[in-house]
Amino acid sequence: MHYDHFIIGQGLAGSLLAWRLLTAGRRVLVIDNGNVAAASRVAAGLVNPVTGKRLVREPKAETYLAEARACYGRLAGQFGVDFFHDKPMLRLFDNDEIKLSWAKRNDDDEYRGLIGEALGSDECGFETGGFIQYQTGYLLTSPLLNTLSQWFKQQTAMLETEFSYADLQFGDTIRWQDHSADGVIFCEGARVINNPWFRHLPMQPSRGDILTLQTDDPLPTWIINSGQWLLPLENGLFKVGATYDWPRPGQPLQEKGSLQGREKLLSVLHRLAPTVKHYQLVEHRAGIRPNSKDKRPLIGFHTQHPRLAVFNGFGSKGSMLIPYYARHFADVLLTGGRLDTDVDIKRWL
Ligand SMILES: Cc1cc2nc3c(=O)[nH]c(=O)nc-3n(C[C@H](O)[C@H](O)[C@H](O)COP(=O)(O)OP(=O)(O)OC[C@H]3O[C@@H](n4cnc5c(N)ncnc54)[C@H](O)[C@@H]3O)c2cc1C
Known part of the structure; x- marks a missing residue:
């Protein structure tokens, strides 16, 4: 053919x-x-147009987000499944750099509709406080x-x-x-x-570990971001990710979950979900990102x-x-x- x-x-x-x-x-x-x-x-x-400690906005964010919504909406119409889910993200104020970046960006018109006002610990339930990022969500x-x-x-x-x-x-x-x-x-x-x-x-490919966990304890309703992130799903399931490993000479990147990666992600869990005291590890996976x-x-x-x-x-x-x-x-x-x-x-x- x-x-x-x-x-x-x-x-x-x-x-x-x-x-x-x-x-x-x-x-x-x-x-x-x-x-x-x-x-x-x-x-x-995850879809997130404002990333990193410096809270850098993707230059063509509106264009990309509009096309992503149109595309995933069209696929939902064609196949009858909502593959994309909107979910706001709580970015934690867990270091001075992020607080400074937020203060700078909050006055910038380019960030209007993408980042929100600062929330205190009593408003967001996290000791450090934080702010909400909008136009975020995740694709199945x-x-x-x-x-x-x-x-x-x-x-x-x-x-x-x-x-x-x-x-x-x-x-x-x-x-x-x-x-x-x-x-x-x-x-x-x-x-x-x-x-x-x-x-x-x-x-410049990078390797990343990601965990899927399950809990009966209450989970946050937002995606939580503190460099590493937590994504709450349904029925007590949630994902925690992701690590970044860069290749070293003579050591090709492996598509296999590493013990180091798992420990790193479990070590930040108490910060991302203080209400989660008990959990089960459902899946540990790793893959290689095609970074340029x-x-x-x-x-x-x-x-x-x-x-x-x-x-x-x-x-x-x-x-x-x-x-x-x-x-x-x-x-x-x-x-x-x-x-x-x-x-x-x-x-x-
Ligand atoms: C741990 C981790 C977390 C990530 N989290 C996010 C996130 O939250 N949000 C986000 O936007 N992105 C995330 N990414 C990045 C995202 O996965 C990539 O941007 C995107 O999926 C790249 O898609 P791709 O089709 O270019 O590559 P791939 O998904 O790698 O697809 C390439 C395909 O080609 C096939 N293939 C390759 N060679 C051959 C061959 N010789 N013969 C036959 N088939 C072949 C492979 O099997 C594969 O199916 C993450 C990546 C990793 C690893």
Whole structure:
């Protein structure tokens, strides 16, 4: 069978791009190896436009948030499942830097509607006090990927298998096994560092641990953020995350939960949920984030082989950024328009 695009990887990036292209009438074959430790399968899916101790606002926050809401709303309409949930976040005042950052940002018009007034300990129930962040929430990434995988299969647009670069054959069309396509879009997440055509891209993957726990004790109603975060779910379930490990020479990052990571996350639990005294560990997972060195997405075409493209580099913010860039890159592929220069891989030439 002949396709317009092979898409390698069915994480959130490959999934939303394939969904856009199929919806626009393109013939797509998604190839994924079903890795349960893929970043999108491990992530908590938090959406948060104001991050870090300096409370830095994502420059195009309104645009990204509007597109994320529109995209997840459209998917909810198509499949009858609310994959995205709004939930405000309480950012704790647990050090002087964060208090200073809040004081500075609170007077800044750019932060209007994103951060709220300071709350004392009696108002928020946390000794340190804090402030509420708005326009935050979480995406149920695994249910969304499972739903899209089923939908792709119904349209013979998906194969579950390991993809090997050596199996691509180049001629008038690009052949892979019994299939051919006009082009290949690599959406392999952190594994792009092994890609012979795109391994030169400046990736800086980071590994993260995440815990799912259960308690009968009362949980906060907000997402709690103190560098590490706690996400309350239903029926006493909650997630705590995430650690950051950067690669060291000769030590590749492992997609396996580490004892160190688990201890680190359990050690901050009393700060994130002082009311939780007893809990059970339900799951401990780890994955590798596809961070780029300049913290911007890496999208575009190979200069010598323009039939090969990459859609990657969404780092720690895939849930907020991917809907916007899946639409943008699909428009480029469908209409031949220009890619935003700040995400185009040509900036690294
Ligand atoms: C611990 C942790 C917590 C995170 N928390 C958040 C969060 O709260 N909010 C947020 O927005 N982001 C979060 N992220 C980041 C988020 O997961 C990423 O931004 C996003 O999921 C990246 O999606 P992707 O599709 O580019 O990559 P991936 O999810 O890694 O998907 C790549 C896919 O390609 C497949 N693949 C790769 N190579 C091959 C091959 N050769 N053959 C076949 N298949 C292949 C993989 O199996 C995988 O399915 C977190 C990540 C981690 C690890």
